[in-house]
Amino acid sequence: MGFRLSKIYTRTGDKGETGLGDGRRVPKDHPRIEAIGEVDSLNSQLGLLLAGLAEHRLDELSEVLAPCQHRLFDLGGELAMPAYQALNSAEVERLEAAIDRWNEELGPLENFILPSGSALIAQAHVCRSLARSAERRCQQLNSVEPLAGVGLAYINRLSDLLFVAARLIARRQGVAEVLWQAAAKP
Incomplete structure (x- = not known):
């Protein structure tokens, strides 16, 4: 792969439009751009989570989550170039296998938990909530311009x-997980 960006600014977006990989120009608040932006935000926060996992030597989690940054970049590519398909069902299955393996160790969840306990736990929850936001944006786009492939399943x-x-x-x-406590009833 050669150099792709020789110039960082082009001035072509100064009036509120941006270009897609298929040559179309769309407003910067188009549902496709919103979805790309949410996926990018998630990817950035996931990078922060991975840095924390490395500091705490939680290698097993890093090994599962690090490829997700690449797959999120793939998803962004699919969103930017509607005919492009990079993700496949094997990636969804890889996530499911990790969920099953980790859940087996953790056991059932007996109450709602708060996104709290340590900075690293909270960062994982920030990423989770951003994944949900990215999923909503992708679904919003899907209702306007149907998405092909497994992107929605992957982000879910x-x-x-x-x-x-x-x-x-x-x-x-x-x-200890911080359990939610319901407000006292009057």
Whole structure:
């Protein structure tokens, strides 16, 4: 692969439009651009989570989550170039296998938990909530311009994986999950 960007600014977006990989120009608030932006935000936050996992030497989680950054980039490519398909069902199955493996160790969830306990646990929950947001944006786009492939399933499963990852981080750090307590009734 050669150099793709020789110039960072082009001034072509200064009036509120941007180009897609298929040559179309769309407003920067188009559902496709919104979806791309949410996937990019998730990818950036996932990078922060991976940095924290490396600091805490939680290699098992890193090995599962690090490829997700690449797959999110693939998903962004699919969104930017509608005819392009990079993700496949094997990626969804890889996430499901990790969820099943980790859930077996964790056991059933007996109450709602808060995104709290440590900075790393909270960061995993930030990623989970951003995955849900990206999923909503992708679904919004899907209702206007149907999406092909497994992108919606992938982002849905990734949010599930991140929830389970937050629980596993708590276990690995020896931090008790912070259980939700309902407000007292009058």
